[in-house]
Amino acid sequence: MQSDTSGGDQYRMRTLEAWADTFVPGAKRWPDDRAIAGAAAGPGAVDAGAVELLETPATGVSDGLDSLAKALNEHAGAWAASHGVTIDDSVPAFVALSYADRAAVVRMLIAPDHPEKDIWILVALFCFMAFDTAAHMRTVDAIATGHPGLTAMGFAKPDADGLWRFPYFSYGKQLASLHPGTTPAGDPA
Amino acid sequence: MTTAERTDIVVIGSGFGGAIAAYHLAAGGAKVVVLERGPWLSTEEFEHDFILGSSSTRIFEFVAGRGMSVLGGNCVGGGSVVFFATMPRAPSFIFERQGSIGRRLFPAAISRETLNPWYDRVVEALPVHRQEWNEVTYPGGLWAAACRHAGHTANPVPVAIDTAMCTNCNWMMAGCRFDAKRSLLMNYLPAAISHGAQIRPLHEVQQLSRNDDGSYRVHYSVIDDEDYRIQTGSGAIDAKIIVLAAGAGATPVILQRSERTLGAMPFAVGRYFSGNGERLNTAVLNEDKVREVLGLSRPGGQAYRANQIGRGPSVASWDRLDASLPEFSRFSLEQLYFPPGLGTILAQAAGPDGPAWFGPEKKEMLRQWNSWLTIFTMSEDDNEGVFGPPPPSGNAVRISQQMLGQGNLEYKPTKNTLRGWAESDAAVKDILERDGLAKVMPWTNEVVGAYTVHPLASCRIGDDPATSALDDGHELRNHPGIFVTDGSAVPCGLTVNPALTIAALAERAMPGIVAAARERGVQVKYGAPAPGGVASATRAVDRTAA
Numbered sequence: 001m002q003s004d005t006s007g008g009d010q011y012r013m014r015t016l017e018a019w020a021d022t023f024v025p026g027a028k029r030w031p032d033d034r035a036i037a038g039a040a041a042g043p044g045a046v047d048a049g050a051v052e053l054l055e056t057p058a059t060g061v062s063d064g065l066d067s068l069a070k071a072l073n074e075h076a077g078a079w080a081a082s083h084g085v086t087i088d089d090s091v092p093a094f095v096a097l098s099y100a101d102r103a104a105v106v107r108m109l110i111a112p113d114h115p116e117k118d119i120w121i122l123v124a125l126f127c128f129m130a131f132d133t134a135a136h137m138r139t140v141d142a143i144a145t146g147h148p149g150l151t152a153m154g155f156a157k158p159d160a161d162g163l164w165r166f167p168y169f170s171y172g173k174q175l176a177s178l179h180p181g182t183t184p185a186g187d188p189a
Numbered sequence: 190m191t192t193a194e195r196t197d198i199v200v201i202g203s204g205f206g207g208a209i210a211a212y213h214l215a216a217g218g219a220k221v222v223v224l225e226r227g228p229w230l231s232t233e234e235f236e237h238d239f240i241l242g243s244s245s246t247r248i249f250e251f252v253a254g255r256g257m258s259v260l261g262g263n264c265v266g267g268g269s270v271v272f273f274a275t276m277p278r279a280p281s282f283i284f285e286r287q288g289s290i291g292r293r294l295f296p297a298a299i300s301r302e303t304l305n306p307w308y309d310r311v312v313e314a315l316p317v318h319r320q321e322w323n324e325v326t327y328p329g330g331l332w333a334a335a336c337r338h339a340g341h342t343a344n345p346v347p348v349a350i351d352t353a354m355c356t357n358c359n360w361m362m363a364g365c366r367f368d369a370k371r372s373l374l375m376n377y378l379p380a381a382i383s384h385g386a387q388i389r390p391l392h393e394v395q396q397l398s399r400n401d402d403g404s405y406r407v408h409y410s411v412i413d414d415e416d417y418r419i420q421t422g423s424g425a426i427d428a429k430i431i432v433l434a435a436g437a438g439a440t441p442v443i444l445q446r447s448e449r450t451l452g453a454m455p456f457a458v459g460r461y462f463s464g465n466g467e468r469l470n471t472a473v474l475n476e477d478k479v480r481e482v483l484g485l486s487r488p489g490g491q492a493y494r495a496n497q498i499g500r501g502p503s504v505a506s507w508d509r510l511d512a513s514l515p516e517f518s519r520f521s522l523e524q525l526y527f528p529p530g531l532g533t534i535l536a537q538a539a540g541p542d543g544p545a546w547f548g549p550e551k552k553e554m555l556r557q558w559n560s561w562l563t564i565f566t567m568s569e570d571d572n573e574g575v576f577g578p579p580p581p582s583g584n585a586v587r588i589s590q591q592m593l594g595q596g597n598l599e600y601k602p603t604k605n606t607l608r609g610w611a612e613s614d615a616a617v618k619d620i621l622e623r624d625g626l627a628k629v630m631p632w633t634n635e636v637v638g639a640y641t642v643h644p645l646a647s648c649r650i651g652d653d654p655a656t657s658a659l660d661d662g663h664e665l666r667n668h669p670g671i672f673v674t675d676g677s678a679v680p681c682g683l684t685v686n687p688a689l690t691i692a693a694l695a696e697r698a699m700p701g702i703v704a705a706a707r708e709r710g711v712q713v714k715y716g717a718p719a720p721g722g723v724a725s726a727t728r729a730v731d732r733t734a735a
Contacts, residue, residue: 023547024555040549058241060418060589103548112635118253118595121636122588124547125534132529132555133239140238153529153558156497163237163366165356166498168488174322175333176343179507185312186319186347187278188507188521188685 013051015069015092020050020127022102024149034091037099043148049137050130059126061119068123071116072105079105193425196220197711198432199407200386201394201443204267205688206434206675208377209311209695210702214432215384216717217703222426223386224409226393226435226583227263230270232374235364239530242415245363246591251531252438252584253593256638257464257574257600259438260531263417263592264364265390267436268676268688269372271362272642273501274349275523276317276689278308282512282519283683288572289605294680296652296661299697307693312347314719315371317689320345320503324352327487327495328562329503331474332524334483336506339620343506346523346686350500357499359526369500380720393420393583394443397431397671398450403709405431405670410582416590420582429709430670432702434695437462437644437677438596439584441658444648444665446579455666457658458648462574462598464641466520466682468566468610469527470617471536472627473557482624494559501526502565502686509616510684517605520568520613521685522620527563535632535640536561546633562627564617568609570682572646574600600639643687648677650694662701663694670709672702 017035026044028036036046055062069092076094080087080101088096094105109120129135131149134142140162142150158164181189197220200207207223215221228247236243248264249271262268281301286294311317325333325345336343354369361370368375382388391412398406407426413419433440441459448454479485480492487495505523512519526532538550545551577597580586585594602610614631621627632640651657654666663678665671674695676687683690703715 024552025549040552044552056241058246058590060587060593106547110636121253122593124636128534128547129239129530132533135239135241135530138238138240142239149555150529152552152556154494154497154556155529155558158237163356164358164360166358167356169326169357169495169498170323171325171327171330171334171485171487172323173330175325175330176337176341176504178344179342179510181507182344183278185278186344188280188344188510 011092012066012069014095015072016051016054016065017046018092018095018102019072019123020045020130022099022106023124023127024048024131025099034095037102039099042152045127045131048131048147048149049134050127053126053130053136054123056136061123061126068119075109076105079108193406193427195427196222197428197713198430198706199224199426199428200432200434201407202267202434202436202675203265203373203378203388204262204269204434204436204675205373205692206678206695207267207432208373208381209692210432210434210674210699211381211386212377212384212720213699213715213717214703214706214713215381215386217713217715219706219711219713221381221386223388224392224394224407225265225388225390226412227265227390228414229265229388229390230364232366232368235366237358237360237363237366239528241589242591243363248364249362249592251593252596253637254596254598254600255577257598258637258640259596259598259644260640260642261436261438261644265388266373266378270364270374272688273361274370275346275502275686276315276349277347277685279683279685279687279690280510280512283681286516286569286681288681290656292653294651296650298661304693304697307696308689310696310719311689311692314376314721315349317347317349319347320352324503326357326499326503327493328499328526329524331479331483331485331493331562332564333504334485335620335626338483339623341506341508341620343504346502346505355500359497359499359501359528361501362528376720394435395582396443396447396450398447400427403670404429407431418587418590429711430702430706431672433671433673434675436675437647438598440673440675440677441576441647442579442584445576451668455654455658457656459576461572461646461649461656462576462600462644463570463572463646463682464574464600464639465643465645465687466566466568466570466606466609466684467641467643468568468613469525469535469632470564470566470614470629471632472562472564472621472629473554474560474562474627475625476560478624478626482626496526496559496561499526517569517571517609518612519684520566520609522613522617523565523567525563525565532563533558535636537630537633539628539630544630544633546636562621564621566610566613566617567643567684567686568613568682569684570606570609571603572681573603573606574598574647576647602639643676645676645679645687646681648673649680650678651680663698664705670705672698672705674698
């Protein structure tokens, strides 16, 4: 059974999922899914593997995820208190927020003058990369298994050897006049 | 006192500035050691893969700063391995730029005319060629057609790519798997090695010191080949001449760190950084309008949907490279491809409260990714970048095992730079939103600040000691025997891709560096032909002798 309770691994997992879902939102996985806010149809960053990517040691952020989740919930709690938003304390504070309120917390944390801006942007970038590049997987495997992000973007399939080639690539005709100052070598004057 | 290995010349960095120096000095007879902080990959190791740890993160670096993020190469071959190989000459008016200092930024000795023979050498060595329209990719063709529709001209750009070998895979930022890109791994570097130059990858230079006999000692760390945060050793090499070409994001940092041992640096070291005035706009095309308005269609019937197909840029509009326009209002607009991740995160969609780089509207925009067209502005910025204190090692605190770091470059765009960006945003919008062709938004600068793939000018040449770190022969002021030949020497933004200009300036500096080496007792001559060619080299030698 799925759970959004605030204990242990679930606390961290659901907090990170809610964070990732703010950047590339997805559909709820089950009716009472709390971590995914359901702000968009189809799979989002969470389904694309955002938490798995954040937990990859090569990112340099994996060791700090417990404290990041804790800090995010503290920021969310403080934000809610200052905006008159009541928090359901059966789930982590950030998870308890609506999508719009989560986005407001994100905008606060990545604002140019926020002292923790650098780290929040970093973990945001990895959430995006999970969807846009599947950086936690071999790209050929991601394509073969229908990775939600690369599939949604229409990323082409590779050739049988795992390399991409596009033999048809050009409209094949002159489509504009050249700048009159162009030199014989094709440079600007 | 510890003893160190000795050689004639140490070259720091193996991009254009380092590879060209290594070749000429080794071919002339000097003992040359090249220290390169990044790994050395062969063609088979260039992968089509986004996974962390593949060549896309091994050889590429993204350093976030304070208002400016710098993207560049981190491997033997430097930027030439990861770049898009677009190599136009800088327009003539660039050499007359004054920026905000009220005097010519380039030294009096350098103009387009005087640099042309050195451009010729590089064009021959790589080689660079003028593309025909049947070599232009779908995104380039679309950009050309949109420019024509809006009353503008557009040009296929000169490239260092063998387009017959190119598969248009658009993985060139991870290195070229098909040997189509004419990177330095295919010309200057193998030629340098054949003349005895030693190239040592994963050797990151930290600082320089001066020996009693006037030679220099180069202090380096050895970097782990998988986790670049780990240093596995250290060492030092003594040399009579230093050629510093670590890139505009690293060269000034090494010199700053060396102040303790070398003494005060010229004021311009680590100042006057230019991001080449770079800016990006992403258009989402209306496929029906592409067909109706521009009359374009592909085999199979699609109008466009070809964002993924190609090889970076292939067409640029140069109408705003007009010498009669005021400085800071001139720019080129070049069609470009960035792979997902770098090329998608900062793009903005129209959200309910304004432009949005994340959220439901951005997700919908990603679903239309194959109908994207990215337009790259290169403009005249105001050289407003300043490097803060150097980090403990390297040019950044490395965050991830590879690729991502945090540096100390501060960049607050001036009104001049912002004006150029605003004018270029308006120009792109005018061209691509005409008759409903597309919706266009600039990338956000709120996340990682401004950004550049062409860092320049952080240790620049010039005639004025107060505003340039190097003399017009690329020698570091007050530190004889240290030469800087990379993008940091270029004095200002060029309004076009700078690689050919960086390389031409390095070629131009070589006779002087050889002469300086000879004065210090190094047995070396100048006059090697371009790797793979002799015609322009012969002309250059004739001119030097004249």
